[in-house]
Amino acid sequence: MSRSQSTGQFETGQSGTGQHRAGQSGMKPPWRHWFVVVPVVFALLGGAAGVIIEVVYLADYASHWWNEIPVFYLLFGLISAVLTLAVVILLQRVLLRKHHGGSEA
Amino acid sequence: MTMDSMATSLVSLPPSVLLAGGALLIPLLPRYFRAAWMILLSILGLAFLWSLPVLQASEFCVVSATYGNYSLMPYVSDPLGRLFATIFLLVLITGSLYAWSLDDRGESIGTMLYGAGAVGVVLAGDYLTLFVFWELMAIASTWLIWSRREVGSTAVGVRYLIYHLLGGGFLLMGILFQIHSTGSIQLQPFTEGISWGTLGQDLVSNPSGTLGPLFLLLGVAVNAAVVPLHAWLPDAYAKASWTGSVFMSALTTKSAIYVMIRLFPGLDILLVAGLVMAVFGTIYGLLSNNVRQILSYSIIAQLGYMIAAVGVGSEMALNGAAAHAFSHILYKSLLFMCAGAMAVYAGRATLVEWTDSQDDSMDRGASSHTQQWKQPDHPLPWGLFALYMIGALSISGVPLLSGFISKPMILESLGKAHHEAGLLILIAASIGTFLHTGLKIPYAMWIKPRLDSASGLVDVASQNHDVDDQASPETDATLTHKLPLSQWLAMSLGAGLCLLFGLAPDLLYGWLPYPVKFSPFEAYPISESLMTLSGGFFAFVLLRKWLYRPGRVLDLDWIYQKGGEPLRKVVVDTSWAVFGAVDIVVQRMASSMTQWFRGEKGTGPTPAQRFNLAQPSIESAIAWIVGTMLVIGLALFL
Numbered sequence: 009m010s011r012s013q014s015t016g017q018f019e020t021g022q023s024g025t026g027q028h029r030a031g032q033s034g035m036k037p038p039w040r041h042w043f044v045v046v047p048v049v050f051a052l053l054g055g056a057a058g059v060i061i062e063v064v065y066l067a068d069y070a071s072h073w074w075n076e077i078p079v080f081y082l083l084f085g086l087i088s089a090v091l092t093l094a095v096v097i098l099l100q101r102v103l104l105r106k107h108h109g110g111s112e113a
Numbered sequence: 114m115t116m117d118s119m120a121t122s123l124v125s126l127p128p129s130v131l132l133a134g135g136a137l138l139i140p141l142l143p144r145y146f147r148a149a150w151m152i153l154l155s156i157l158g159l160a161f162l163w164s165l166p167v168l169q170a171s172e173f174c175v176v177s178a179t180y181g182n183y184s185l186m187p188y189v190s191d192p193l194g195r196l197f198a199t200i201f202l203l204v205l206i207t208g209s210l211y212a213w214s215l216d217d218r219g220e221s222i223g224t225m226l227y228g229a230g231a232v233g234v235v236l237a238g239d240y241l242t243l244f245v246f247w248e249l250m251a252i253a254s255t256w257l258i259w260s261r262r263e264v265g266s267t268a269v270g271v272r273y274l275i276y277h278l279l280g281g282g283f284l285l286m287g288i289l290f291q292i293h294s295t296g297s298i299q300l301q302p303f304t305e306g307i308s309w310g311t312l313g314q315d316l317v318s319n320p321s322g323t324l325g326p327l328f329l330l331l332g333v334a335v336n337a338a339v340v341p342l343h344a345w346l347p348d349a350y351a352k353a354s355w356t357g358s359v360f361m362s363a364l365t366t367k368s369a370i371y372v373m374i375r376l377f378p379g380l381d382i383l384l385v386a387g388l389v390m391a392v393f394g395t396i397y398g399l400l401s402n403n404v405r406q407i408l409s410y411s412i413i414a415q416l417g418y419m420i421a422a423v424g425v426g427s428e429m430a431l432n433g434a435a436a437h438a439f440s441h442i443l444y445k446s447l448l449f450m451c452a453g454a455m456a457v458y459a460g461r462a463t464l465v466e467w468t469d470s471q472d473d474s475m476d477r478g479a480s481s482h483t484q485q486w487k488q489p490d491h492p493l494p495w496g497l498f499a500l501y502m503i504g505a506l507s508i509s510g511v512p513l514l515s516g517f518i519s520k521p522m523i524l525e526s527l528g529k530a531h532h533e534a535g536l537l538i539l540i541a542a543s544i545g546t547f548l549h550t551g552l553k554i555p556y557a558m559w560i561k562p563r564l565d566s567a568s569g570l571v572d573v574a575s576q577n578h579d580v581d582d583q584a585s586p587e588t589d590a591t592l593t594h595k596l597p598l599s600q601w602l603a604m605s606l607g608a609g610l611c612l613l614f615g616l617a618p619d620l621l622y623g624w625l626p627y628p629v630k631f632s633p634f635e636a637y638p639i640s641e642s643l644m645t646l647s648g649g650f651f652a653f654v655l656l657r658k659w660l661y662r663p664g665r666v667l668d669l670d671w672i673y674q675k676g677g678e679p680l681r682k683v684v685v686d687t688s689w690a691v692f693g694a695v696d697i698v699v700q701r702m703a704s705s706m707t708q709w710f711r712g713e714k715g716t717g718p719t720p721a722q723r724f725n726l727a728q729p730s731i732e733s734a735i736a737w738i739v740g741t742m743l744v745i746g747l748a749l750f751l
Contacts, residue, residue, distance in 0.1 A: 040567035043560045047650070055647030058640045065636035072533055081540075081641045085648020088541040089548060093656040096399040103400055104664035 055082055124165065127188040128158030128198060129233030129246060132205075136225035140218050147221045148599070151209035154225065158232065159202045165190045183298045186238025193435060193626040197235035197371045200439045201228060204363040204446050207607050211450050212356035213599030223256035224360055230254075231364040235371045239298045240288040243372070247284060247336075251277035254365055257357030258349050269352040276345040277365075280335030287329030294321035302378055330377060336369035337420065338413050339386050340393045344670035347397070347409035351462075355453035358405060362412060362449045363442040370419045370438050379426025387421025388538050390414065395545030399553065400666045404452045404462045407549050408445065411508065414542055415441050421535060422523045428627040430526035435625055436519035440614065443515050444507035447607035448550065451501040454596050454604065455558055458497070460490035464557035465663045488562050496601075498559050503608040505555065507615065509547035509646060512639050515611040518618035521638035522631050540641070544649040551646075552653045557661060 059079055066075075074080045135154040139147055178185045205228045215221065230253055233246030251274065258270035292298055303326045315323040338346040346366070350358050377383060394414025401407045415437070422434035456462045466487045507514040510521070520543065527536040614621050622629040633639075653660075 040564050043564055048654070051647050051650035054643045058643030058647065061636050061640040062644070066640060069637060071528060071637075072536075074537075079644065081644035082648050084537070084540065085544055085645035086652055087648070088645075089544050089649040089652030090656065092395065092399065092541065092545050092548065093652060093660060096396055097656065097659045099396065099400060100662050100664075103667045104402075104662055105667060106664050 058082065124161050125188070126161060127233070127236060128162055128202065129188075129229045129236060131158050131161065132225050132229035132232060133249075136222045136229065139222050139225065144216055145213070147218070148209045148213040148215065151212075151221065151225055152206050155202045155205040155209065155228070158205075159199065162190075162195060162198055162202070180241065183239070183241070183292075185242060186299065187233075187242040188236050189238035190236070191626070192624065193371065193374060194235045196435055196439060196624045196626070197367065198232050199624070200367075200442045201231050201235065201364060203610070204360065204442055207446060207450075207603050207610075208356065208359045208363075210606065211359055211453075211600050211603035213603075214597045215356055217260055217354075220257060220260040220354060220357065223253045223260065224357070227253035227257065227360060227364060231368045234368045238300060240291065240300060241298055243300065244281070244285060244288055247368075248278075248281050250365060250368065251281055254357075254361055257361060258353045260354040260357055261352060263352070266352050269348055273345050273349040276335060276342075280332045280342075282332070283328045283335065284332030287325050287327070287332055290321045290325035290328060294319070294325050300375055302376055303380070326376075330380075333369050333372045333376070334386075336365055337373060337416055338366055338369075338390075339416075339420065340390050340413070341669050343390070343393075343413055344668050346413060347401075347406050347668065348670060350409040350412070350449075351403055351405040355456065359446050359449045359453070362408070362445045366412060366416055367438045367442055370416065370423070370434065373420065373423045374431055374434055378423060378431055381424060383420050384424030384532065384535060387417045387419070387424055388535050390417030390420060391539055391542035393417075395542045395549070397666060397668065398549040399545060399660065401549075402464050402661075402663050402666070404455060404464065404554055404558075405449065406666070407554060408448050408452060411546055411550050412441075412445060414546055415445070415508065417542065418520065418523050418539060421539065422526060425526050425530050425532065427526055427530060429522060429529065429631065432622075432625045432627050432629055432631075433519060433522035433526050436522055436621055439621060440507070440515040440519040440611075443607065443610050443614065444504040447504035447604060447611060448501065448508070450600065450604045450607060451497060451504060454497050454600060455493060455501075457596055458489060458491045458493045459558065461487075463663065464554065465661045488566070489558065492562065492566075493558050495559075497596075497604075498555065500604045500608045501555065502551075503611050505547075505551040507611045509551045510543055510642050511646065512615075512633070512642055513612075514615035517615060517638070517642065518621060518633050521633050521642070524638075525631065540645060544645050547646050547649050548653055552650065552657075553660060556653075556657065 059082065062079065062081075069075055074084075077083075132154055135150065139150065142150055178187065205224075208224070212221070212224070227250055230246045230248075230250030234243055234250065237243040237246060255270050255274045255277070258266055258273055288298075335342045335345075350361055353361055373383065391414050394410045394412070394417060398407045398410035398414065401410060419434040419437050419441075422430040422437070452462065503514065507516040510516045524536055524539060527533075527539065618633055622631075
């Protein structure tokens with residue numbers, strides 16, 4: 009017997025199918041693009057704002073050697089994140105133990 | 114006694130004593146008054162703390178006492194201690210509000226004692242007071258893990274307690290060596306530090322003077338989760354009670370950071386340790402699949418920032434470490450509160466789970482599992498998303514939020530000290546923090562389920578699961594899919610504080626131990642933050658598909674566990690052998706003594722008759738002898 013039946017604590021949606029749940033969420037397919045568009049626009053605007061600030065206010069700023077490189081932090085952000093994620097994806101094979109059946113500890 | 118002197122005495126009451134005393138009254142209070150009482154005590158503690166004068170960059174001893182030849186300073190008011198005590202009391206307020214509907218007297222008492230311990234540590238002016246509150250903190254926080262009352266939480270609590278008692282033991286040894294070396298119990302910074310180049314010579318020429326700071330550092334490093342002494346943190350914080358983890362994320366490690374700032378400013382090895390922690394915490398945060406575990410590794414990464422700053426040791430760096438500890442408590446407690454709320458809706462605390470579609474291949478002796486996204490039990494609300502993202506963007510160092518007012522201060526202090534490699538490592542770690550806390554978790558909990566739901570790509574098999582199938586330490590049977598109003602209020606208060614300090618950094622800067630000559634709202638830090646985070650976002654978009662893998666991440670505790678079996682054989686089996694031998698010897702001695710008492714072997718009166726003991730039993734006789742031996746031994750020892 010499921011806990012939903014025995015205690016009623018997980019009463020809604022537990023016995024439904026995936027399609028049923030998809031209907032419950034009330035999301036129409038066209039709206040799903042917003043979940044992609046909005047964060048991308050924010051990230052583009054943020055990056056662009058950073059570049060504009062650097063070009064306008066920090067043209068002569070030279071505290072470190074990398075300040076000579078235009079949009080260094082944009083490149084550094086992208087490259088270091090790609091490298092970090094690549095390392096993590098490789099390490100998954102070594103450091104992740106599969107945990108079968110349901111949730112993991 | 115006049116009213117004025119009474120008021121002065123009341124205000125001089127250490128907040129730690131107020132909290133500890135108040136904790137003792139909790140069993141007498143009805144359920145819904147307990148949280149109110151905890152909040153009231155914390156507010157009173159704040160009021161008492163802030164009504165005392167504070168001398169900038171020097172100490173003002175509020176309460177003093179003597180113990181033998183030593184003068185105790187259990188309550189010292191200085192800017193650094195007051196800053197840490199303030200944020201500890203603030204998190205006790207928000208955390209108690211979050212725990213308003215908690216129906217567990219023991220956990221409430223444990224929480225207040227834990228808070229008392231943490232506040233006591235940061236207001237202590239001497240080693241003995243520090244040690245007492247340090248141990249109170251260890252024991253009370255263990256109770257918060259055991260309060261979960263789930264499979265595995267007892268074992269986690271025991272491991273946590275062992276770690277912290279070991280750390281406390283190191284601390285005590287350091288204190289004893291320090292007292293032996295200097296004759297003083299006052300907390301003083303080790304201005305000369307520990308010279309690693311001449312450590313061997315120093316150990317021979319001045320063992321107490323060298324071992325004191327070494328053991329103190331080791332004891333503090335355990336609580337500060339310095340890699341490789343960190344394994345207790347993700348282990349315990351992911352298994353503590355949902356409310357307990359909010360307090361734990363704030364108190365233990367940050368009180369250790371306070372002690373590091375106080376005792377070891379400028380110790381060069383801390384810079385290296387901090388950088389290692391920042392990288393390690395970031396990578397493990399990205400590897401983990403459990404929300405609270407990701408947040409726990411993120412704590413290690415952020416502690417790395419603070420410890421690196423302590424290693425730099427300049428006034429700006431120490432200000433940065435203290436400010437970052439303050440900001441970190443604000444947003445991390447918010448994130449842990451949100452993690453608890455996520456579990457309420459999602460019914461789990463993991464991002465991705467294996468479905469039960471198992472393909473057994475008998476001929477190969479292996480089985481394969483299909484990785485599928487399991488929809489949360491209920492869609493997570495957007496209000497929770499907004500609150501979570503305030504915390505996540507704060508920790509990522511987005512301008513106008515609390516993380517941005519402290520992280521650039523640390524980065525600038527590294528830059529000014531010409532640690533350019535360290536500076537770039539910390540910036541990379543900051544992007545990694547954004548990747549796991551700011552992108553990986555919200556994508557899995559809010560965006561991906563809705564995208565799948567809208568596309569009709571919901572995993573049907575996983576939706577038909579029986580709830581009993583997913584019973585694990587992460588699924589709390591007491592959870593329902595409704596979040597109490599008090600928890601919404603607590604999270605909103607936490608988010609509000611992140612915004613407040615992010616928008617008005619001078620509020621925090623005015624409380625820092627040294628004068629602040631830094632403004633985060635300048636072109637360079639803003640431009641750096643926006644560009645790095647933007648670059649990180651697009652890297653996540655490119656590689657996110659390969660980032661989500663279920664499973665349990667292996668940490669360095671795996672080495673302890675693997676090494677545990679041989680160690681168990683050596684230690685436990687040897688101990689059993691020794692105890693067995695002692696047991697045989699004791700039994701034979703007892704037997705001989707019994708015979709001697711009864712006069713079976715000897716002649717004449719028995720010892721009992723000789724000493725006029727009325728009808729002596731064997732046990733009382735043995736106890737009498739052992740007691741006499743103990744008294745003699747004690748007399749000889751003294």
